[in-house]
Amino acid sequence: MKGFRPDPTASRAPTDVSARRAYTELRSQILDGRLPPGAVVSEVAMAESIGVSRTPLREALRELLSEGLIVGDGPRRQVTVRQLSRDELDEIVRARRALEGVIATSVAEAVDDEAIDALRLISARMTRAAVHGDAAGFLEADDEFHAALSRASAMTTVEEFLARLRSLSRLAAMTGEPQQALLAEVGAAHERIIDLLAARGPRRGRQLATELGRCADALAAMGVGASRRHDAR
Amino acid sequence: MRDGTPLATDVYLPAAEPPFDVLLSRLPYDKAGDEFFMPAIARYWVRAGYAVVVQDVRGKARSGGEFDPLASDVEDGFDTIDWIVSQPWARGRVAMIGDSYSGYTQWAAARSGHPALVAITPRCASHDRMDIMLDGGVLALEAATYWAAETALDEFLYDYPTPFDWSVRPLRDVFVTESGREPPQWLEDLVARDPVYAASPPTVPDGLRCLHLCGLFDYAVIAQFRSWRVAHGRSAGEHHLVLDAVDHSWRALRRATDAAGSLEQMSVFLERYNEPLRDFLEAAFDGSPSPTPAVRWRASTEAAWSESPTWPPPDARELTWWASRHRDEPVGRLSPSTRPRVGRATWAHDPAKPVPSRGNPFHELAERPDHRDLATRPDVVQFETAPLDRALLLAGIARVDAEFHFAADRAHLVAVLLDVGPDGSCREIRAGRQLVVGPSPTSATLDLGPIAYELHPGHRLAVRLSSSLFPRYALDSAGGFGGWSAWAPTTSQRGVILGGPTGARLTCAVLSSR
Numbered sequence: 001m002k003g004f005r006p007d008p009t010a011s012r013a014p015t016d017v018s019a020r021r022a023y024t025e026l027r028s029q030i031l032d033g034r035l036p037p038g039a040v041v042s043e044v045a046m047a048e049s050i051g052v053s054r055t056p057l058r059e060a061l062r063e064l065l066s067e068g069l070i071v072g073d074g075p076r077r078q079v080t081v082r083q084l085s086r087d088e089l090d091e092i093v094r095a096r097r098a099l100e101g102v103i104a105t106s107v108a109e110a111v112d113d114e115a116i117d118a119l120r121l122i123s124a125r126m127t128r129a130a131v132h133g134d135a136a137g138f139l140e141a142d143d144e145f146h147a148a149l150s151r152a153s154a155m156t157t158v159e160e161f162l163a164r165l166r167s168l169s170r171l172a173a174m175t176g177e178p179q180q181a182l183l184a185e186v187g188a189a190h191e192r193i194i195d196l197l198a199a200r201g202p203r204r205g206r207q208l209a210t211e212l213g214r215c216a217d218a219l220a221a222m223g224v225g226a227s228r229r230h231d232a233r
Numbered sequence: 234m235r236d237g238t239p240l241a242t243d244v245y246l247p248a249a250e251p252p253f254d255v256l257l258s259r260l261p262y263d264k265a266g267d268e269f270f271m272p273a274i275a276r277y278w279v280r281a282g283y284a285v286v287v288q289d290v291r292g293k294a295r296s297g298g299e300f301d302p303l304a305s306d307v308e309d310g311f312d313t314i315d316w317i318v319s320q321p322w323a324r325g326r327v328a329m330i331g332d333s334y335s336g337y338t339q340w341a342a343a344r345s346g347h348p349a350l351v352a353i354t355p356r357c358a359s360h361d362r363m364d365i366m367l368d369g370g371v372l373a374l375e376a377a378t379y380w381a382a383e384t385a386l387d388e389f390l391y392d393y394p395t396p397f398d399w400s401v402r403p404l405r406d407v408f409v410t411e412s413g414r415e416p417p418q419w420l421e422d423l424v425a426r427d428p429v430y431a432a433s434p435p436t437v438p439d440g441l442r443c444l445h446l447c448g449l450f451d452y453a454v455i456a457q458f459r460s461w462r463v464a465h466g467r468s469a470g471e472h473h474l475v476l477d478a479v480d481h482s483w484r485a486l487r488r489a490t491d492a493a494g495s496l497e498q499m500s501v502f503l504e505r506y507n508e509p510l511r512d513f514l515e516a517a518f519d520g521s522p523s524p525t526p527a528v529r530w531r532a533s534t535e536a537a538w539s540e541s542p543t544w545p546p547p548d549a550r551e552l553t554w555w556a557s558r559h560r561d562e563p564v565g566r567l568s569p570s571t572r573p574r575v576g577r578a579t580w581a582h583d584p585a586k587p588v589p590s591r592g593n594p595f596h597e598l599a600e601r602p603d604h605r606d607l608a609t610r611p612d613v614v615q616f617e618t619a620p621l622d623r624a625l626l627l628a629g630i631a632r633v634d635a636e637f638h639f640a641a642d643r644a645h646l647v648a649v650l651l652d653v654g655p656d657g658s659c660r661e662i663r664a665g666r667q668l669v670v671g672p673s674p675t676s677a678t679l680d681l682g683p684i685a686y687e688l689h690p691g692h693r694l695a696v697r698l699s700s701s702l703f704p705r706y707a708l709d710s711a712g713g714f715g716g717w718s719a720w721a722p723t724t725s726q727r728g729v730i731l732g733g734p735t736g737a738r739l740t741c742a743v744l745s746s747r
Binding site: 117118123 | 241263266294295
């Protein structure tokens with residue numbers, strides 16, 4: 001029902017095609033944990049459950065392969081959801097910290113009242129998701145929060161890399177049990193980010209980079225818990 | 234707020250020297266989002282010299298606390314107005330604006346009796362939201378379920394897919410399947426409530442001015458009109474009524490083509506949307522006599538506004554059309570003269586195969602579906618006038634009276650008023666429903682609310698009776714609302730008497746000389 005007055009029929013019209021639908025559906029199944037790491041993604045079953053033919057499904061799989069969310073090396077050459085090792089996770093966190101450091105100063109200078117207001121809304125959603133124990137919803141909103149920040153940098157290449165790194169750390173974090181302490185840590189970091197952006201104080205770029213680093217670490221810590229369990233299996 | 238909960242609030246100030254008169258809107262749909270596009274509406278009024286305050290209600294969007302529909306809006310409205318008038322940019326007077334739930338929050342603030350509130354302008358909202366949902370004692374199932382998904386949970390569901398799959402049974406599982414969550418408690422309460430619901434009268438402090446903005450195609454219009462009628466009749470406050478040919482989203486009926494109403498550009502829309510408030514607000518803040526007429530109405534947004542001291546207009550003449558049907562006719566007749574009693578028109582009500590409602594419950598004019606295929610179903614009876622030799626302007630309050638026969642101790646009676654084109658197309662003018670409580674037979678009156686609608690020459694006026702319109706209305710299963718948590722449909726016969734003093738009939742005022 002989004003778009004109370006703007007044309008509801010327009011938003012219903014599939015601007016795309018089944019490939020986009022298959023991609024969106026598969027991606028959300030992976031990122032909200034319905035398809036956990038290691039799960040086999042069967043072309044036939046997926047095409048049927050999403051209601052698309054196999055050609056658009058293959059297109060969606062290609063895109064997800066290139067994003068690194070699935071891998072094509074399962075037993076009998078099956079496609080499976082990627083299972084990140086501790087080393088890979090460590091690499092992702094370091095890359096994320098480095099790139100968020102690159103954008104922090106321009107983000108801090110670019111955000112205006114409306115952007116801060118949008119961040120507050122996402123932050124409120126995260127708080128509610130945490131209260132309801134909805135880890136997938138929390139992590140989705142977390143991704144939106146960081147996406148909104150990196151968009152403000154107007155550095156499109158870094159933005160693209162960061163989006164990819166974030167989905168990988170989300171994939172890892174989602175496989176862990178929801179860890180209230182870590183969720184609370186991310187929530188608190190977001191509140192501090194909003195406050196320091198709203199205060200418009202000096203050196204806020206550097207402070208922002210520090211807080212963004214804390215977010216990346218907390219997500220990775222959730223993922224580490226998960227990868228330990230995988231290693232133990 | 235008084236309990237320390239912060240509510241997220243935007244303040245838009247004109248560039249001029251303060252202080253300003255202030256317009257306030259409180260809504261659960263995101264104060265700065267694109268759903269209600271309050272930033273565009275606020276900027277429109279800022280250009281007119283007002284300060285505008287827009288607030289997320291408790292527990293929604295960025296505001297703290299828990300969302301509990303209708304629970305805290307009286308106190309939160311009072312506290313917000315109190316905060317506004319303590320600001321250095323505020324002159325000390327507040328009026329409220331907004332549609333739907335944010336129309337309800339205006340009534341709630343009025344109930345708080347804050348002396349700084351000089352005017353409210355509820356649009357597409359009654360003073361009692363439950364009255365809209367339970368109009369006639371039959372739950373507006375589709376609107377209630379969508380509203381629950383959209384509003385009563387949280388923002389994650391803003392993007393829920395519509396339409397829902399209404400074939401799922403029991404009906405509670407429609408919500409569960411689509412949202413992946415349990416229905417909110419208020420929806421469970423609404424379903425469990427005795428549907429014979431009596432709304433409390435609106436509370437209107439002395440001196441408060443109210444502009445009731447009604448959409449003639451809005452699902453809330455029957456209850457909202459009742460709000461106006463009761464408030465208007467109680468001599469407290471000052472009441473003005475606007476009846477416009479629009480739906481719940483203020484989308485306009487386009488009579489020129491009768492086609493689905495597309496939306497104008499935002500700037501054109503904002504002018505059409507806000508224009509009825511301008512003079513009213515100015516006089517309300519001045520404390521001067523209002524230039525706004527008691528009733529302003531039009532049957533099409535392409536027509537000029539008409540004014541009237543009340544509704545129906547005093548020069549409108551009440552007409553009654555009596556239903557009749559010859560044995561072999563698939564569709565019966567409506568004629569303005571009494572007929573001798575001829576027996577019954579009956580239909581077979583089967584909750585497992587209900588009469589389909591069509592279109593979007595909140596965007597009634599986004600498409601105007603053709604209902605011609607429904608006219609001869611075994612579970613409806615339809616009656617039509619002869620083709621009109623000249624235009625007919627309905628301008629009154631429509632109702633259906635009938636002696637209603639049914640098997641259980643209570644049953645749903647649904648009436649749909651239709652415009653039948655020369656090509657056979659059937660477009661809905663208004664639908665209404667009534668829970669009729671036995672013993673059968675019972676004489677029933679079904680309120681169809683205020684109507685302002687022009688039928689062109691060659692068209693027919695029709696009324697279709699049935700016991701279902703689904704998913705718009707809750708299903709009548711085993712007499713009353715069944716099928717929510719358990720599903721065991723049973724079929725039964727329903728019917729109305731034709732002819733004679735208790736014969737089924739449609740009544741509405743018409744204007745002839747326009």
